[in-house]
Amino acid sequence: MTENQKKVLDMLAENKISADEAYRLLNLIDAGEGGRGADVRVEGEKKDKPRYLRVTVVPNSESEKAGNYDRVNVRVPMSLIRAGIKLTSLIPPQAYDKVNDALKEKGINFDLRSIKTGDIEELIEALGDMQVDVESGRGEKVKVFVE
Amino acid sequence: MSRPPLLMKLRFQKEDRRFGIWLPLFLLLPVALVVLIILSPLILIAILVLWPSGWGRLALRTIGVSWGLLCSMRGLEVDIRRNNELVFVSAI
Numbered sequence: 001m002t003e004n005q006k007k008v009l010d011m012l013a014e015n016k017i018s019a020d021e022a023y024r025l026l027n028l029i030d031a032g033e034g035g036r037g038a039d040v041r042v043e044g045e046k047k048d049k050p051r052y053l054r055v056t057v058v059p060n061s062e063s064e065k066a067g068n069y070d071r072v073n074v075r076v077p078m079s080l081i082r083a084g085i086k087l088t089s090l091i092p093p094q095a096y097d098k099v100n101d102a103l104k105e106k107g108i109n110f111d112l113r114s115i116k117t118g119d120i121e122e123l124i125e126a127l128g129d130m131q132v133d134v135e136s137g138r139g140e141k142v143k144v145f146v147e
Numbered sequence: 148m149s150r151p152p153l154l155m156k157l158r159f160q161k162e163d164r165r166f167g168i169w170l171p172l173f174l175l176l177p178v179a180l181v182v183l184i185i186l187s188p189l190i191l192i193a194i195l196v197l198w199p200s201g202w203g204r205l206a207l208r209t210i211g212v213s214w215g216l217l218c219s220m221r222g223l224e225v226d227i228r229r230n231n232e233l234v235f236v237s238a239i
Contacts (some may be wrong), residue, residue, distance in 0.1 A: 009153065009173055019169040023154060026239050030222070052222060073226040079149065079219035086212055090205060 004029045050078055050128045050146035060139025070140070078124055078146075085120050088112065149218040151176060152238035160233035172238075 005026060012022040053076045059069035091099070091112070099112050132144035155170040183190075190210075197203035225236040 005153065012171075013174075019154070019171075023156060023169075023237075023239065026153065030239060067230055069228075069230065071226075071228040073224070075222065075224040077219055077222040079221075080216070080223060083212070083216045083219040086215060090209055090212060092205065093201075 002029065050124065052077055052147050053081065053127065054143070054145050054147055056141075056143045058141045058143075060141075063138065063140075078127075081124065082120060085115065088115055149215075149221070151214075151217045152221045152223075154239050156235070156237045156239075158233060158235040160231065162231050 008017070008022050008025045008029070011017045012019065017025070055072060055074040055076075057070055057072035059071055063069045064071075096112050100110070103110050103112075127146050130144070130146065132142070134142040136142070151172060153171075153173045155172055156167075157170065158167040159165070190206075194203040194206050197206060220238045223236065223238045225234065227234045
């Protein structure tokens, strides 16, 4: 925890600022730290490592005005994806065979045991080049990208 | 070393019913830590009892993975709206 974050939390605990203000301030501090980190990375590496997977669905203005719309804005930290993949290590050994058999029944010939942490890192790095941009017939814009 | 989120904001809305809450995790985590310390002898015994069957190792690993999962939630934001319905989760 940085000094600034501690100050904001102290102010929140002392009721000097509201929870909304604390949220905004912590977001600003986080963004500031991320920015400094990015500068350092640019010097050391050619390409920044992706930090978040973003999925957005933006409705067209007409359906939004009519009140019949879907709007999605999801930001998933890459670290959460990594941690989620680590959850596979909690699968009991006897369950692996069952999952593999179920996958085979669906026509997917894949051994769940073959997932290695190194492969995941490669996959996450490769995600940096991915961008999905789809516009539906109703004018909805769907975007999947990393930042 | 990564650290867990400090605050979590949850908001749900369905038609006219609304629910929103701020979870001050920075206050709740020390309480959870104390509870974990108090329960640690029981957890340790359970792990030792389950060790021969292989479930003890799994239980031990679950603690580590759960902590990792909590720490990696920083920056998560889910904002889904449909007409009068809303689901919003944010961890910072």
